[in-house]
Amino acid sequence: MHPSLEQLHRLQDLERQAAALRADIDAVDQRRREIEAPVVEAQQALDALTSTIEERQTQRRAGDRDVAASQQRLTKFRQQLMAVTNSREYEAVQHEIATVEAELKSREDQTITLLFELDDLAPKAEDARRVLAERKDAAGVSLAGLADETQRHRLELAALDGSIAALRPTVDAAALATYDRTAKRYPRFAVAELKGDLCVGCNVKIRPMLASEVRRGEKIVQCENCTRLLYVVKPPAAVAPPA
Numbered sequence: 010m011h012p013s014l015e016q017l018h019r020l021q022d023l024e025r026q027a028a029a030l031r032a033d034i035d036a037v038d039q040r041r042r043e044i045e046a047p048v049v050e051a052q053q054a055l056d057a058l059t060s061t062i063e064e065r066q067t068q069r070r071a072g073d074r075d076v077a078a079s080q081q082r083l084t085k086f087r088q089q090l091m092a093v094t095n096s097r098e099y100e101a102v103q104h105e106i107a108t109v110e111a112e113l114k115s116r117e118d119q120t121i122t123l124l125f126e127l128d129d130l131a132p133k134a135e136d137a138r139r140v141l142a143e144r145k146d147a148a149g150v151s152l153a154g155l156a157d158e159t160q161r162h163r164l165e166l167a168a169l170d171g172s173i174a175a176l177r178p179t180v181d182a183a184a185l186a187t188y189d190r191t192a193k194r195y196p197r198f199a200v201a202e203l204k205g206d207l208c209v210g211c212n213v214k215i216r217p218m219l220a221s222e223v224r225r226g227e228k229i230v231q232c233e234n235c236t237r238l239l240y241v242v243k244p245p246a247a248v249a250p251p252a
């Protein structure tokens with residue numbers, strides 16, 4: 010391979026590694042959201058349970074107040090019953106008492122239903138709190154790992170950028186200009202392999218004369234079709250078959 014082309018191939022390789030690291034670093038926010046998603050979900054489940062419990066407790070307190078009010082009315086009617094003077098009044102007050110008693114019965118049934126529901130919700134809320142704590146712990150570990158990884162990527166990227174900056178001035182200026190021009194069209198893919206007489210960059214065959222120039226490696230040859238800088242991979246040295 011032409012020495013400048015070898016350097017450009019190396020440059021392209023460094024640029025590819027740097028781009029991959031940049032993409033990883035850019036994806037950190039997304040990965041953080043993915044790590045935090047189960048925590049958010051567990052928090053929402055717990056919040057929903059907590060608000061249901063609060064709602065039921067409010068209903069229960071309202072029910073207790075209604076029961077107390079009904080009991081007061083019942084006491085009042087029972088006192089009235091002592092003071093009635095005729096059967097018509099007696100029946101009217103009895104009717105009121107029956108109505109309040111029915112209300113009380115219905116209220117008490119509601120309270121029992123609420124108490125059962127609250128008994129059922131309490132362990133569920135306890136489970137939800139435990140799940141949330143577990144997920145927070147797991148996410149904490151993952152986030153710390155992610156932070157370490159990102160820090161490592163930043164350091165690797167800084168080293169790669171340093172290598173790129175060091176390599177560029179050592180490349181022949183004309184070859185580097187050709188590379189940069191071609192890399193504008195094909196970022197990180199300006200240098201392409203020639204397989205047989207096929208440019209891997211554009212999948213178009215180049216003329217045999219040009220292909221043999223690439224193989225000789227005496228100068229930099231660009232694909233006639235896509236302008237990529239072409240190189241050939243030397244076949245591995247033949248291994249003698251076992252005797």
Ligand SMILES: [Zn+2]
Pocket residue numbers: 208209210211212213232233234235236237
């Ligand atoms: Zn091509």
